[in-house]
Amino acid sequence: MKVNRKAAAVAAASAAVLALASCASSDRDSGSGSSSGGGGGGGTLTFGAAGAPAVFDPFYASDGETFRVTRQLYDTLVMFKPGTADMTPALAESWNNSPDGKTWTFNLRSGVKFSDGTALDATAVCKNFERWYNQTADGLAGAEYWSSNFGGSKVTKEPSLYKSCTPTSNKVVVQLNRVTSKFPSVLGLPSFSIQSPTAMDKYKANDLKGKGEGIAYPEYAKSHPTGSGPFTLEKYDTANQTITLKRNANYWGDKAKIDKLVFKIIPNESSRKQALEAGEIDGYDFPNPADWNSLKQNNDLKVRPAFNVLYLGLNAKANPKLKDLKVRQALMTAINRPQLVKSQLPEGAKVADEFMPDTVDGYNTSPTKYTYDVNKAKQMLQQAGAAGMQIELWYPSEVSRPYMPNPQKIFDAIKKDWEAAGLKVKPVTKPWNGGYLDAVDNGDASSFLLGWTGDYNTADNFIGTFFTETTNRFQTGQYPWGKQLSAELTKADSTVDEADRTAQYKTINNKLVTEYLPGLPISHSPPAIVFNKKVSGITPSPLTDERYNYAEIKK
């Protein structure tokens, strides 16, 4: 009996294995997934990504990992010149605006097709604009960049910047409800990629729903991205965490030199470094600045131009003493920023004198500059009746940002400087998404480290984002000048004449550091991207907008 039972078990197990084996056949035989997209033996480039892309529809994304992939799949009407944040033609060969600045005409490149064969014409472009504007409330919750840049949609009370889109032969005419300096640069953002209307209809691209505690995305966004870019999606192997793109042989622009582009998700930064050194990946970005020198020995480390700002936000709601301009100025004077930049930030980092980098139009080349003087800071605090005041200094844990590679070290440097000026500094730290951002948004943090990486080259993208709303992270609404600053920014943003607009931003930038000082600009810090020496052709971008169709791999 015992033997029978054992034999039965063995027989059952063998039957199960045989059944599985008979169902399973190798996909290799059918040749699926092995198409090179018509490449000429350019090989495969494997890039180590820190995280999984949220979706393949960039309209519903706001994270760098998604954009890194979708930039290779889609085109936008305008794009950014390689290595800069300045606009250059893409799907639109040229464009012009009406004297009132509200009507924009884009002349489209002819003969472009999406990878599903649909023609990329004026009708297709307008269908994209209409799709963005027709989002439901659920859709808007997922469409971060639309709501940040264009405001509401057809169904919301909040007005939208967008009014209409009219296709005429190979031209599209876009009407806006108001003038803004961000248009048309904003159309270079990956979120505003032009996607195939046929594929979007077929796979219900707008069928996004809030579900449980998250957002459920439609089939289109998960598996069927269809653009006109230099690559197409071959497969997303979620079990092995790799995304494989293949060369689009019909691309209208510079066709990819490599056959395949693989993004391998390796969340741990030191594992990405080790994988590069072991030859498992060809490149990754945001290497720890402490590793730059060792990486340079055997690899090609490229420093991206710094297009960000690290600032120390101040919030007088959480510490009323900060309402006094003299106190805020004393805090600024007490920080030895040149030393901080030299000792805590990667090479190429610069002291920030304003809330935006000097490459952005509207930067004031001669604003009031603060120089480090601990005695002067003490004196100023004395005059303001705040000598020895206590202040909470918040910094995030469990995070590294391009503008702030190591928050704790920056915090340590500032704390030391402030204590030298007689301040009593109370450290407060919370995980980035475990209370830090919430506390800053709720106005609980009196002084906090935060920053911003620019999306495109306009002053509005930096100081407009920070201070136009008076309920911002600095709570500028509580100062007597908060509304005035907001009005000044709105006026500058809606000025059609470029020279006049730039002059207004220069004035605002000077006032921001002299009269207002809602926070303390600290530094601009260049992040890096590293490849092994076999890879060439990639231009490091300040916007992390590297294009892999130019990549070449030496054999």
Place this chain on the structure above:
Amino acid sequence: MVGVMLLLSLLLFVWLRSLPGGPASAICGDRCNPAKLAQIKKTLGLDDPVIVQYLNFLKRAVTGDFGVSTGVQPGRSSMEIFVERLPATIELGVLAMIIAVAAGIPLGYLAARRRGGILDGLTLTSSLLGVAIPVFFTAFVLKYFFAVDWHLFPISGRQGDIEATRVTNFFVLDGLLTREWDAAWDALRHLILPAVTLATIPFSFVFRITRAAVLDVLDEDYVRTAEAKGLSSKVITRRHVLRNAMLPVVTIIGLQMGALLGGAILTETVFGFPGLGDALARAFTGRDYSMLQLLILMAAATYVVVNLLVDITYAYIDPRVRTR
């Protein structure tokens, strides 16, 4: 069992919502402002009272719908991610347990047979080290030497840049079933270092319990009688010593299977191995409510089921348990 799971789910639900941060902040991101955050919370129903949220959660959970991930793989169904990653962790856990048992039982037996000898001393010390050294340290050391320095094994992941057909998502098995031998070998190479790391914990327990149990059994009258009857030492070892010594060892194997998930969190994180341990770590950092709820409830359910399996195995090994 249902009562325990319900109570746990309620506690878990309330605890998660008392933590700072959450999926709405994660979705809202760097450019968040209070108005935007409120809109996202409304869309996701996170502005409802906790009890309403809990009841909605229960309603969905009974149909197997645990919501959508916001951190591990944003936008995908948590259950889908769970089902996909479960084979990775099972593959890892089973190989780790095979290594632990294959090394622990023979070594435990030999150490007991040669009590006080050099082998006994050496294995006892190494089993102590297995318990005392934190898993992540073992992982870093193994990875540094065997993967980074000597290039004997891959650094991270489940499979390299190889075309592989997926059938069951058990990568080694898939390679064997589809006769893609290179894919199976590659998957196995990716498994070895994490599995050896993970095996250090159960190995120590299996070894020590085997050694102690064998020592106990060797002193029993029936072993002496068997020896006096002139039975061969092979028969005595197999029928009388090991079979009786295995009861406590099976218990410990069962308990350790459950505990492996804890070790898997660290091991999978260090080796970038996309299993459930890695998902749990990332879900916690990213405050991915739906993934956390699913993973913690599943871990609890696993404990219950494994204990049940241990009881069944008892009955198989020891007929006395069956007749009681």
